[in-house]
Amino acid sequence: MIHLHSLSQLVKWHISPTECMDSALVPFTRNLCEAVTGFSDFIFKRNELRQYPEVIALAFWFRAANLKHIRKRLTDDESPKTIHRVFHIAPANVDTVFVYSLLLSVLSGNYNIVRISERSGEITWLLVDIFKQYLNTQQGKLLQALVCIVEYPAKHQTVTEQLSNWCDLRVVWGGDDAIRAISAIAPHTQQVSFPNRYSLAVINANEQTDLALLSRAFLTDVLPFNQQACSSPKAIYWLNTERDVQDRFWKIVLSQLPTINHNLSVSNKVEQHINFQYLAASQGLKMAGKSQSKNGSFARVVSVGALGHCKVSEITPAILEAHSGNGLIIEQDIRNINDIACSTTLQTVSYFGFDDKITLEGVHKRMVPLGKSLNFDVVWDGIDLLQAFN
Amino acid sequence: MFSYPPELFELPVYGVGRADKQAMLDKTLSELSEFHYAHCQAYKNLLDCNGFNPCHQAADAQQPVATKLFKDMALASVPDDEVFRQMRSSGTTGQASKIVLDADSAKRQSKVLVKILQAWLGKQRRPMLLIDSPATVKAAGAMTARAAGLQGLSFFGRDHCYALDENMQLDIPKVRAFFERYSQQPVLIFGFTFIVWQQFIQALKHSNLAFNCVDAILLHGGGWKKMQQQAVTDSLFKQSIKERLGNVSVHDYYGMVEQTGTIYVQCEHGYLHTPVWSDVLIRRPEDLSIADNGESGLIQVNSILPSSYPGHCLLTEDLGIIQGEDDCKCGRLGKYFNVLGRVPKAEVKGCSDTFA
Numbered sequence: 154m155i156h157l158h159s160l161s162q163l164v165k166w167h168i169s170p171t172e173c174m175d176s177a178l179v180p181f182t183r184n185l186c187e188a189v190t191g192f193s194d195f196i197f198k199r200n201e202l203r204q205y206p207e208v209i210a211l212a213f214w215f216r217a218a219n220l221k222h223i224r225k226r227l228t229d230d231e232s233p234k235t236i237h238r239v240f241h242i243a244p245a246n247v248d249t250v251f252v253y254s255l256l257l258s259v260l261s262g263n264y265n266i267v268r269i270s271e272r273s274g275e276i277t278w279l280l281v282d283i284f285k286q287y288l289n290t291q292q293g294k295l296l297q298a299l300v301c302i303v304e305y306p307a308k309h310q311t312v313t314e315q316l317s318n319w320c321d322l323r324v325v326w327g328g329d330d331a332i333r334a335i336s337a338i339a340p341h342t343q344q345v346s347f348p349n350r351y352s353l354a355v356i357n358a359n360e361q362t363d364l365a366l367l368s369r370a371f372l373t374d375v376l377p378f379n380q381q382a383c384s385s386p387k388a389i390y391w392l393n394t395e396r397d398v399q400d401r402f403w404k405i406v407l408s409q410l411p412t413i414n415h416n417l418s419v420s421n422k423v424e425q426h427i428n429f430q431y432l433a434a435s436q437g438l439k440m441a442g443k444s445q446s447k448n449g450s451f452a453r454v455v456s457v458g459a460l461g462h463c464k465v466s467e468i469t470p471a472i473l474e475a476h477s478g479n480g481l482i483i484e485q486d487i488r489n490i491n492d493i494a495c496s497t498t499l500q501t502v503s504y505f506g507f508d509d510k511i512t513l514e515g516v517h518k519r520m521v522p523l524g525k526s527l528n529f530d531v532v533w534d535g536i537d538l539l540q541a542f543n
Numbered sequence: 544m545f546s547y548p549p550e551l552f553e554l555p556v557y558g559v560g561r562a563d564k565q566a567m568l569d570k571t572l573s574e575l576s577e578f579h580y581a582h583c584q585a586y587k588n589l590l591d592c593n594g595f596n597p598c599h600q601a602a603d604a605q606q607p608v609a610t611k612l613f614k615d616m617a618l619a620s621v622p623d624d625e626v627f628r629q630m631r632s633s634g635t636t637g638q639a640s641k642i643v644l645d646a647d648s649a650k651r652q653s654k655v656l657v658k659i660l661q662a663w664l665g666k667q668r669r670p671m672l673l674i675d676s677p678a679t680v681k682a683a684g685a686m687t688a689r690a691a692g693l694q695g696l697s698f699f700g701r702d703h704c705y706a707l708d709e710n711m712q713l714d715i716p717k718v719r720a721f722f723e724r725y726s727q728q729p730v731l732i733f734g735f736t737f738i739v740w741q742q743f744i745q746a747l748k749h750s751n752l753a754f755n756c757v758d759a760i761l762l763h764g765g766g767w768k769k770m771q772q773q774a775v776t777d778s779l780f781k782q783s784i785k786e787r788l789g790n791v792s793v794h795d796y797y798g799m800v801e802q803t804g805t806i807y808v809q810c811e812h813g814y815l816h817t818p819v820w821s822d823v824l825i826r827r828p829e830d831l832s833i834a835d836n837g838e839s840g841l842i843q844v845n846s847i848l849p850s851s852y853p854g855h856c857l858l859t860e861d862l863g864i865i866q867g868e869d870d871c872k873c874g875r876l877g878k879y880f881n882v883l884g885r886v887p888k889a890e891v892k893g894c895s896d897t898f899a
Binding site: 418419420422423426427430431433434435437438439440449450451452453454455456 | 585586588589590591592593594595596604605606607608609611612615616618828829830831841858860886887888
């Protein structure tokens with residue numbers, strides 16, 4: 154571990170490496186599980202954290218019952234463990250994701266170093282703080298040897314190279330440019346990466362639909378991380394849904410928005426207009442049902458509180474790939490579920506208003522009920538993390 | 544090629560009242576929209592998005608194009624072989640805007656800039672102190688807005704003197720010689736607001752230097768972002784200038800590389816004025832509807848100059864307030880307004896820039 158300390162001039166260790174990061178560990182031992190669920194309890198006990206739904210969701214995910222459930226997946230897996238040291242490169246856009254990655258790897262019995270960006274959001278720093286405190290508790294002590302958190306600028310490629318040489322597996326949480334840059338450093342390193350993805354929602358509503366419930370589920374998926382998580386829906390496909398039901402939906406969204414915490418501000422509003430123009434100018438996005446008319450106005454986004462929406466005639470994968478989040482919802486009316494813009498970069502399809510689980514012919518990674526888009530999953534973006542960490 | 548009636552450029556800069564000016568802008572801007580629609584595919588896409596027909600529309604109904612589009616895309620209404628010059632914004636953050644000019648546009652921009660500035664500086668060229676380094680304009684590559692500004696403004700002075708050395712530090716002997724020679728006659732001083740403040744005024748203060756000009760004009764622009772960070776107000780700025788340099792009439796200006804030529808100069812009452820060839824609209828950020836006078840919102844700048852790229856109606860990310868039209872106490876006609884600064888930026892945290 155000495156060579157990691159030698160990096161100290163270039164990096165800032167939030168949680169430093171210890172001398173005992175060597176002995177082999179067994180996955181999902183009782184000790185490991187207790188240390189992780191202890192982290193979850195530690196969060197639940199602190200009332201001041203209730204204002205951060207992302208943090209509470211994280212704690213909930215690592216509760217004892219869910220760990221039992223996760224562990225069940227592992228019983229058939231007899232393959233010997235090949236991974237012992239994991240280097241996680243956390244994204245700056247989704248504050249909590251690095252903790253899922255880190256703790257799943259801890260449970261898998263690995264030593265971990267997490268690189269965080271100096272441009273990370275408020276919640277990342279909060280989580281780093283919680284970790285520091287937890288590691289000093291009786292229950293958290295076990296994790297001291299397993300968890301390191303380091304911050305350094307991406308330009309210090311030699312640091313990335315040394316940490317890559319240290320690890321058995323490198324986990325890179327997008328986007329495409331970052332993955333390209335990192336893959337070129339110590340290129341022999343075994344790696345899993347999570348490139349740019351887009352996600353969308355498909356809604357089937359009618360006069361009987363509970364629109365308040367629908368609106369709440371929708372906002373749960375759209376508002377966190379300013380709609381910039383890869384699994385945040387960028388579009389709504391209205392499947393056989395009348396126009397006046399859609400109008401009532403947006404009215405209810407408007408009335409619910411002030412009751413929900415979010416970080417969308419005027420600059421995001423301006424970004425909605427700019428991004429919309431960019432999609433029109435570069436991708437040929439067209440508003441639905443419009444023809445040349447002398448009295449029509451130039452195209453603009455319809456504002457609903459902090460959000461903006463716009464009905465278009467056809468959504469393409471390229472449009473959603475160029476969508477920048479910020480609370481802009483592109484909508485399209487469809488008659489058939491297979492009219493959705495599927496592609497290899499489509500990640501999550503969230504659905505509402507279907508009796509059974511729906512099936513979609515086109516390529517996509519994941520299907521979840523609306524309101525659960527941002528819920529973490531052991532299989533993420535088609536990659537089974539427990540297998541990857543084994 | 545888009546053709547302008549030649550008499551258009553003979554209009555008095557601040558002497559055309561609302562009715563006549565708006566009629567001229569409505570007509571010229573809608574013709575420009577038609578022209579760009581026919582010559583720029585991306586602009587056509589933008590209008591076709593809602594089947595919008597720009598013919599015979601009022602100026603405030605025309606599609607405003609977000610300035611950021613010039614950073615993300617190449618928007619041109621002239622073929623590549625007619626491009627005479629490419630301008631780049633000096634933006635220190637993120638990508639730069641790329642603006643293409645054909646020979647006629649470049650000439651027209653200069654001509655209009657001359658008309659506007661002569662309305663403030665008079666026709667007589669004054670000895671000129673440039674608050675920058677001579678190295679700035681010598682830098683190779685596409686022209687930055689700062690270099691273009693220095694070069695463009697040089698035309699309005701004579702006996703030019705750069706006040707800063709190659710390292711952007713105050714060149715005391717040169718500055719002292721300039722004022723010893725010219726302080727008793729009319730002079731012109733030009734520079735970018737923050738550079739004037741940080742590298743010139745602060746350096747003079749630090750060296751305990753002051754001069755006594757009898758008739759100087761300071762023209763400065765480039766934005767207040769860094770000034771606001773240091774809590775420097777317009778009045779503190781003006782007061783510090785006068786403490787160091789004597790009788791100086793200080794004029795801020797607002798302008799952007801996307802509409803070079805039609806700049807907005809601050810009058811003695813502290814308001815920026817629209818010249819006859821351009822106009823300012825304020826739009827509400829929520830739905831881009833037109834705000835009332837006195838209400839702050841996003842600044843849209845309209846200019847009849849851009850014919851080689853679809854930049855005649857631009858939606859900026861700056862906030863401003865229109866204070867009135869045709870009735871400023873200074874007597875100039877046209878709208879007068881204030882700029883409040885950029886829309887406060889939320890953190891940039893896109894998926895694509897994780898590892899930065």
